[in-house]
Amino acid sequence: MKPHRLEAVTFDCWNTLLRERDFAVARARRADALVRVAAERGVELAPDAAAEALRAAFERHLALWRDGVASGAPEMAHWALASVGVADPALAARLAPVLEEASLAGEAEALPGAGDVLDALRSGGVRLALVCDTGISPGRVVRELLRRAGLLDALEVLVFSNEVGVPKPHRRMFESALGPLGVAPARAAHVGDLKRTDVHGGRAAGMATVRIRAAFDDPDVLPDADAVVGAHAELLAALEALRAG
Numbered sequence: 001m002k003p004h005r006l007e008a009v010t011f012d013c014w015n016t017l018l019r020e021r022d023f024a025v026a027r028a029r030r031a032d033a034l035v036r037v038a039a040e041r042g043v044e045l046a047p048d049a050a051a052e053a054l055r056a057a058f059e060r061h062l063a064l065w066r067d068g069v070a071s072g073a074p075e076m077a078h079w080a081l082a083s084v085g086v087a088d089p090a091l092a093a094r095l096a097p098v099l100e101e102a103s104l105a106g107e108a109e110a111l112p113g114a115g116d117v118l119d120a121l122r123s124g125g126v127r128l129a130l131v132c133d134t135g136i137s138p139g140r141v142v143r144e145l146l147r148r149a150g151l152l153d154a155l156e157v158l159v160f161s162n163e164v165g166v167p168k169p170h171r172r173m174f175e176s177a178l179g180p181l182g183v184a185p186a187r188a189a190h191v192g193d194l195k196r197t198d199v200h201g202g203r204a205a206g207m208a209t210v211r212i213r214a215a216f217d218d219p220d221v222l223p224d225a226d227a228v229v230g231a232h233a234e235l236l237a238a239l240e241a242l243r244a245g
Contacts, residue, residue, distance in 0.1 A: 006243040008183040012192030013132035015215035021107040029102040037095045041086045053080040072162045073099040103137040110149040113232030118154035129157035129177035133167045169201025195222040
């Protein structure tokens with residue numbers, strides 16, 4: 001799939017525009033929150049046990065994500081509490097936002113050259129959007145991380161799976177980005193790091209695709225993108241080649 005004229009580019013978020021530098025800070029905050037909440041119901045929980053309960057909840061989230069089902073911190077809070085013997089919807093509802101906002105205590109940074117690419121595309125009249133699957137950090141938190149990294153203002157439309165209700169590769173995620181831009185899929189490209197969600201999803205939606213390996217080189221045996229780049233420094237040339245090809 002090669003667009004005759006590239007009018008829009010949509011970007012994945014994690015390992016495409018942003019990467020998290022310090023997982024330990026957020027994980028520790030989440031485990032501490034689970035310990036404190038469980039204690040309200042008389043359950044004494046060691047930090048390691050809390051971390052394991054949250055890890056198992058995240059694995060459950062990943063399994064659903066692979067099956068095309070969206071879930072996030074509200075579900076993970078419920079699963080983690082239930083796994084330690086606390087079945088309390090009110091406590092889970094209080095725990096969920098603490099789990100979500102723990103990412104704000106860590107450090108997320110823009111991938112090298114990401115801001116320059118967004119600026120160059122905008123200067124060339126290309127419309128830009130984000131198409132992001134969310135995990136424990138929902139769209140409202142990711143927006144703040146993008147703002148801190150200096151990338152938020154370059155993106156006209158931001159689409160998050162926890163807000164749309166389905167994750168990639170569902171075509172609704174891509175349509176939710178292109179629709180507000182008024183750009184047809186045949187005149188757009190999607191950039192991401194994963195073959196199953198970004199490459200397959202973008203292609204199924206009728207878009208050209210570029211896989212970026214800067215932070216993660218997906219080993220999946222699924223068909224690859226129309227172009228593969230190792231860094232943002234190569235991205236503008238790859239997009240231009242797609243348009244000209």
